[in-house]
Every structure is written in structure tokens, then in C-alpha cells.
Amino acid sequence: MLVGAGPRGTGLVERLAANAPELYGAEALDLHLVDPHPPGGGRVWRRDQSPLLWMNSMAEDVTMFTDTSVEQEGPVRTGPSLAEWAARVRTGEIPVDPELRADIAGLGPQDFAGRQVQSAYLEWVYEQAVAALPPGVTVHVHRRRAVRVAGPRDGRQQVWLEGSPAPLVADLVVLALGHLDAQPPPEQRALTAFAARHQLTYLPADFTADTDLTGLAPGEPVIVRGFGLAFVDLMVLLTEGRGGSYAPGSDGELVYRPSGREPVLYAGSRRGVPYHAKLGYTWQGERPPLPRFFGPAQVDALLARPGGFDFRRDAWPLIDKELGFAHYHRLFTAHPERVRADWTAFEEKYAAAEPLGEEQRELVAAAVPDPADRLDLAALDRPLDGVRYRDADALQEGLRSYIEADLARRHDPAHSPDLAVFLALLSVYGQLTRVGDHGPWWHGFFSYLASGPPGPRLRQLLALSRAGVVRFLGAGLTVTADPERGVFLARGSSAPGVLAEARALVEARLPGPTVADTKDALLRGLYDDGAASTATGLLAVDPRDGRVLDRAGRPHPRRFALGPYTDARASGAFARPGTNAPAFRQNDATARALLRFLRERAARHPAPPHRL
Template sequence: MTTLVIVGAGPRGTGLLERIAANAAELLPADRPLEIHLVDPHPPGGGRIWRHDQSPLLRMNSMAEDVTMFTDEFATIAGPVRPGPSLAEWARRQRECAPYQEVADPAVRAELRDLAPTDFPTRRAQSAYLDWVFRRAVADLPDHVTVTVHRDTVRRIDGPADGPQTVHLGDTALTADHVALTLGHLDSAPHPRHAADAAFAARHGRFHLPPAYSADVEAELARIAPGEQVVLRGLGLAAVDLVAMLTEGRGGRFEPTGDGPALRYRPSGREPVLHLGSRRGVPYHSKTDYRLQGPPAPLPRYFDAAAVDALLATDGPLELLCDIWPLMAKEIGFGHYHELFHAHPERTALPWPEFLARYDRHGWYSPELAALVTEAVPDPANRIDFERLDHPLAGVELGSAEELQAHLREYVTADADRRADPAHSADLGAFLALLSLFGQLPRLVAGGRLTARSVAEEVDEWFFGYFNFLASGPPGFRLRQLLALSEAGVVRFLGAGVRIERDETSGTWRASGTTVPGHSVTATALVEAYLPKHALARTLDPLLGELHRAGRVVEEVVSDPEHTHRTGLVTIDPADSRLIDPALGGAPHPRRTALGPHTSLRSAAAFARPRTNAPAFRQNDAAARALLRALAALPAAALVG
């Protein structure tokens, strides 16, 4: 009997289990039984982030048809492809999807019954889907593989590199031949930059909330008083969730105005006044709620494996913006123009084959390509402009706070209208091309060729921030709600370049932005309205913390003679996701694997859009095959079972 312990039973652990089920028949002999123990204090499938026990106001930022946990014919994996339904498909035919079990919550049952493919489901609905995916993965395991779930927390792992591992839970221990850490999204102690605001709040009896996951802070938010002036620093998904919980979550309601999709907000009287600002000063672009109008672009075309091979074969260090972004931008532009020419040819002035042949020949920043786009796409509104998208308030200076509110409402209305209108489906073409970049970007980062400064400033800070701003925004109806809250005076925009200062005399924060010079607001509560970034040195996960203190995991550090970048990520072997162990001279630990957002592979979400060859699925498959081979190769005398 061989034994595997998977620590973390959320989507990543479930995805690994699904790949074990797919690969076990090939790689694990029938005479080598495998006992799998999954350990997580939260329910398997959803785990902590996607557990059912969270506010029904919290939504996914993906349409139901764009969420899957299964590989398909587009997956470039060594293991078997095991297709399965998307969230939308599963909701429509649950009774046909074994093993069937009725969803317990009647509200979720009703939602799933009426769920359209282009709806943005609640996170509770996703929790139900993940619960089923987990149960299907278990059911798909061959007879010689069994699963036991422990609703517990792993505190420590010890054991020799060439022998059994002891996994210490709260009041018991498991002995394993291999351990996989699929810990998901983790908390860290607040960054030192938040310490001053936390101490300020404590001195003056004020409210301060560091970055946190929205589902975990509902009780904390209750401390904010009705009518209290609150600054929210951030305008992404976390801010949208927090605004919903502090408005609709306090009894307010939205209702149609009768004028198209516009909404009116009816306050309950228990809402605070929310002042929203960020570096860009505008909300993340909403997700589109339509499909491509033309045929899918054949992605990737420019930023593919061959292009990355060529970059890695060059001499000298590389930088993202100088050496790599031109290829990435050209790929995104290709997705945009492929959709524009095929779905909206009346807006173009050249045949697609001619445009593409000339587009192929020129670099992204070349005058020739700029001239081609000008010739082929007469209206600038139909061209893609990355700089304008990145800095929408650049150069905007307004004379008053009221002018700013009107300007932002106009901007948000235009964005919400555009993202709901399939006439602008070239935006979706660009989005899909942007997603395709993740097929090769991890190779470049892991290849060690990027300068440390480029990894720090251009990859981890700029690119991932830009990606989230363009491609990971809220559903469109959230922007309509934000507009209604602004009209009602519950939400006030601060503009770009937000700056927050502490006033010891009054015990308040003063917030200002660059869009209205000289204007500021005072607040008695400050909320860091963005998601926490895990840092190994400050981790609150007991297992990772213990491994770090014991010197058995190492933070990824990218350094060169000019710069050192501590990423906060746990270093793993990119080939098979084994943990790099300093006690083994920096070699991969033969019996410990780690997958997920806390690792140096910078993996995307544990679930993905169908037919996109998702990197997370490829990583799960490679890790599952490696650990199954390792378990099968262990001498029978060395097994723990």
C-alpha cells in the first residue's frame, strides 16, 4: 500500500485528484494500492475561498459557460484528456452527471435551475459545482485507489528525503510516501507598510482593514457605522465585493429606472459614505457578457513556444517591456483585429489576408505597422491602444469634486455600455489573446533570463496589474450598480494617484488624488480594498510557516548585480512542481510537491475557460504523473502501508 497526503482540498487539490484519477490506470500498477488522504478544515471541492458559507451577494467574475475544471481537446498534456461539463453545462443537466446529489441549499438550487450560460453565478453556485467535481474525481479513481477526507489542519511535516513523511494534524499524524501541498490562496501578516495605519487606528479608535478576502471580513465590516466616512483604496474585484457588502448587504436595493440597463439605488439608511480611489482612479474594466461574433482566432501566433525558444536562445539578459512585450502586444493585437475584420468588416478598409500578411512582417512598435493599422482601420475607436487603456485619466485635471463625479460616471457608463455591446466584440478577441499569453510567460520567468528588476517591476507589478485591470474585472451589472451608488451619493470617486495621509490632531485620514488638485476628503475608516498577496516570510499558514522556519522551503529570490527581488513565493521545480529544499542543497525534495498561487510557477486560477489549454491543468497533469511514477517506483519494503 502506498500513501499520498494532499494538503488542501479546494479547487487545486481537487484538480490534482482529477489528474491522478485520469493517470492512475497507466502509471500505478493494480498491485500497488494507493491510499490518498485529503486534509483541509474546509469542505472538499470549494475549500476556503469557494466554500458555500459566504455572502450570497458575492459573485464570480466569469460567465457560467466560461468556467470548467476539466481538460478538453485543446489541452497539451501527457496524460489522458477527460472531458467534463462546464459550470453552465453541469447546472443544466445535473441529474445526468454522476455521481448525482441534490444541492442542499434551496436558493442555490433555484439559481442553478435558472442559470443561463452567460450569467455570472454566485460563488455559492460555484461551490456546488466544485463539490460535484470533487465527488466525480473520487468516483473516477480506479478500485485500487481510495480517498479519506480529514477536516483538519496540517501543522508540520517531517521525515527524511529518502523515507516516509510524517504529517502532523491537530491531534493525530499521518504517515505518507509523498505529500502534495495544494494550499490555495493564503493569508500573510500585514505588510509593514500597513503597520502605521493599523497603529494609527488603534490609537484613535478608528477602523482599519488590511487587504483581505471578502468572504472572511463580513463580521469586521459590521464595525463601520452608518454614515461613516470611509476611504477604500483600490477599485478592483475586492473593492466591488466590499461595496456590495456595505450597501446592498445593509439592506439597500437596486431597481430599474426604465431607461435601458440603468439602475436606481434605494438606500436603507445604514450605509457608510464610500470614497473610492486608486492609482488609475477608475474601476477595472467589466467582463463582456457576449460571445465572439466571428470565428475564434488561431492562438497563439506570435508569442508561441517557438518564439519563446528563440528568446531563451539569445545571449544576455532580457527585459519584459523591451524584449518580450512587443511580441505579447502583437499577439493581443492579432486577437483584436482578427475579430474586428471577421465580425465587423464594414469598419475595415483592407481584406483580412492582405492585412494579416503585412501585419506579420512588421514589429509592434514599427512605423510600418502603425501606418498599416491607420490605413486598414480608419476609425481610431476601433484600434487597440494599450497606453490609453492603461492610463485612462492621464492628463485629466478637473476643477472640483463634482466635476470628477460626473466625469467618472460618464467614463463608467461608456465602459459598461461597450462591454455589453457585441458590436465591440474585438475587445473579447483581445481578451482571449491576452489569456493565451500565460501559455508561455511562465517559461520565460522560470528560465532565469529576465533581469531581477524586470521580474519585480514589469512582470509581478505592471503586467499582472495590467492583466487584472483589463481582463479580470467585475460583471457588467456591478458597474451599473456603482453608477447608481454614485448617483445616490453613497459612493464618491477620488480620482487617480490617490494619496492617503494620517492627521494625528483630528485622528482622521485625509485622502486626495491628482485628478482634482487641491481637493481632499477626511475619513474615520480606511479599507485596503484589494486582495492580499502571500509572502512566505509573513505567511499565516502554519505548515508553510513551520517549513520556512525549519529551512525546508525557500522563497523565490531573483537577483543580479543590479537588483534583488524577493517575490514571497515558494520555490518549486517547474518541471514537476516538487518543492526546492535548502536542506538538500537546493535540490527538489523527492517526496514533497507544491502547486498553486503561492508557488514560483505563478499559476493562474485552478479552474479555467474551456478550450484554452489552461496552464493550471497542464501543471496538475505533470505533477500527478510525476508523483504517480515516484510512488510506483518505490521498493515494496520501503512503503509506509
């Protein structure tokens, strides 16, 4: 039984179809898919959401199909990327809902699809995956929520569905639950109570597309804590979503035309800047040979350390060196006029230097004369550290200049080492799936650097800032509740004084993926029954095949889990072609483990059908 039929569940069905001829043959099998949302898109990528919301990856960088780069035991079954699928829709080869044809007609490889278009792609992939299953497999779709799983370790599992008097029974259960709601942490609960006492509006961390925004009144100030992709969705829904529009200005800058229904968004975060824009060019020339300094051998050494290892102390220096290697490989091979050394000699010395050590810094300083060409991950992570503006108005100008510079750099191939670092980040994430829970900092850093919004979204943000609809709060954002005045107050480290006072506060970020505090009844019950969680609350799974671990470290023979709430979570929502994507490797390993189990059980108990 597969609980969750969104992208991850669909990917697992595809791998079951690819591996079944080898590992299961023509035996009868009932495959049960449980999800209250439509198969393919699931909750996050379902069709019924605002057409204004986009993906944050180019169409050519999104695929649901394996390729020869994927290190897996199962067979490669190629298929179209989102961009290739759209091209086939335009030729009439693939039918699609007429309402989406106009959006697909203009979708090029380097464009950003709307989420409704992505939903149609995922629905098509799901249909193809089901069609590819062997004839003996019967698929049963249950459009309900699974609320409980029970059963002995050595026996069939029972899964209760919401509103059903009796459980479904299965030989195996796979949880592919995707992003989940969570109970608010103590600070958010206190703010909720404060808002109730003073008749304020407070929106805890949630999925923006699912949030009721009607309490955010036109013209009223709203403090927004968070500057990532959830903020971008919020910005879109409260501006264009309320009737505003954009037009080109006489000076070439984008101009926002308000509808008069927008609130005024006061936005800030710990970093104080939005996520870096998506890179606006494609790779040309030689790729850095990755992994180099953070590959299987280094991960093996970390995992073999007695007593474990500390991510920031032990893994991060190797990761820093890996990212630096990719950066300088590209700089030396693609922009040799900007360096003072031969690559072969530099690489030899770089390899011998201690990670994050003085020798490495001196080597880079001597070989790379322009500091702008040197990779400084600490400065990238906290770009406003030490920056102090005289007042709130100067902060607005400073942040607009920062965003403009970021947009220019991220769309300029002269800075192509940035793309090399992006590829290295993907490589690192692929290795980290074996490590387990490496804490929230790394995932946040990766998202900030590699999973930011499309460039057009940041151009819209600039237009909103110039129009006064968005006001920047800067870095080090703190929000306090003032009981005497009955308002929220926002301060930051980038400018003096109170920067915003408001009767509305929005937490613009996803709920934390914590098993202990999840609102998902099935996952919470699993935890209460003995499933293990990591120090930061992720569900612990066997990195080899996704089996759920108990608190003694034993993998459950019949329960598996895949997705962002596990300690084997992969980077990003979707795989990029040609990158040996971790999600594909995990799906293949899990599918093969499922099929081997069923094959062995069929040999012992030949009475059909078996149930998954």
C-alpha cells in the same frame, strides 16, 4: 498527502483518478487530504458565505474538466461546465441542496452564479473525482490545518496538523494552498498603529468575505483603496448586505434604495477606475490563430538568454504584438468595412514590423482609420492619465460617463476585437507559466482587463454613485494619516485638493502572495528550511511538474506545490472550456509525476500501502 482540498486540490484528485490506471494500476494507496474547510470549495468557495456574492465568470465559462484542447499526456475525461451541471440539476439527474434549487433554476449559460452555487458544483466534482479513483485507493480527509512539513529528501515526509500530537507520514506531499493571508507590509503596519492610537478603523488587505465590517458605521465616510473584485465584494456587503435594494427607474437606469445602514464609500486606486466589465456576448466566427508572436518558440528563446531576461523589456513587446495580432485579425475578418487594407497584406507587414516600433504604428494608422478601432494597451492600462477634473463633483460625472461607456462597449459585438484580445490574454498566460515570476504588474494588468466584475455589478455601482453612497476619488490615490486631526486623508491626481476625510480606511485588495511574509505556518516553515522564493516573493517551483525548488535550484523529489502563491500560477480561479487551460496542464503533469514516483517505489518496496 494533498494539503488543500479546494478547487486546485480537487482538480489534482481528478487527474490522479484519470492517470492511475495507466501509471499505477491496482496497487494499494492511502491518499490523505488536509484542509480545515470542506473538500471541493475550500476556503474561498465554501458554502457558508453571503448568498449575495457572485462569481465573476459566466456559468458557461467555468469548468473543472479537461477537454481536447488541453495539451497533456494524460487522458481527457470530460465533464460538465457549471452551466451544464446546472442544467442537469434542473432535470433531476444531479441532486442538490433544496436551498440552492431556486438559484440554479434561473441560472443560464451567460449568467453569473452565486458562490454558494459554485460551491455545490465543486463539491459534486470532488465527489465524482474520488469515486473515479481505482479501488485500491483509500481517501482520508483531515479537517485540520497543516502547520509543518519535515523529512529528508530521500525519505518519507512528516506533516503536522494543528492540535495533533503526532505527524502524518507520506511518501509525497503536494501543497495546493490557494490564496493565503500575509503579514501586512510596513505601510499597512504603520496605518494599523496610527488607527489604534486615534481610535480609528483600519482594515488591511484581506479576503472581503472573511473581514469583520461591523466597525464601518452607517452614514460615516470610509476611504476605500482598491477598485478591483475585492472592492466589488465590499460594495455588495455594505449595501445590499445591510438591507439596501435596487429597483428599475423611470428612465431605465437602476435606482438604489438605501436602508440607512450604509457607510459612504470613497473609492479610488492607482488607475482610478473599476476593472473592465466582463464581456457580455459570445464568440462568433473565425478565431485568431494563437499563439502567433508569443508561443513556445519565443518562450524558449527568452529562457535561453544568458543572464536571464527582463519582462517589460524583453517579453512585453512580444506580448503587445500578440494581443495586437488577435485584435486586428478580428477587426479585419469580422468588421472589414472599418479597415483600408487586405488582411493578408497587413498581416505580412505586421509580422515583419518591430514590436512597439514606429513601422508598426504607421502600418496600423494607415490601415485602421478610426483611432477607436486601434489597440492602445498603454491607454487601456491608465485611462485617466492626463485627465483632470475641475472639482470632486465633476469627477463623479466623469467617472460615471467612463463606466457607462465601458459597459456599452463590453456588451456590444461591434467591438468584438475586445473578445479576441481576451482570448489572446489567456493564450499569453498559458505561455507565461513556463517563464516563472514575471512580476505583479502583468497579473494586475491581466485582471484589470480580463477578470473584471459582471456588467450588473457595474450598473449597481452607477446606482450607488447616483445615490451618493459611493464617491469616486479618481486615479493616483494617496492616503495619508493626519496626526493633528486624527483622521485619514485621501488625495488623487484626477481632481484638486483633499477629496475625502475619514475615520475609517479599507484596503480593498487581496494580500500579496509572498512566501517570506505569509501567515501560513507550513509555507513559512518550508521557506525557512531552504525553499526558494522569487524576487517578488512567490514560491519557486519546477515548471515541468510543480516540484518545490531549493535555493540552489534543485527540485525536491517529494514536495510539490500548485497555486497562486507559486511562480507557475495560472490565470483566473477557474478554467474556461476549450482554452488549453494552464491549470489543467499543470495538474496533469504533477499527477503523472506523483504516480510515476509511487509506481517506482512500489517496484522497490512492494509492502502496501503507499501513502500520498
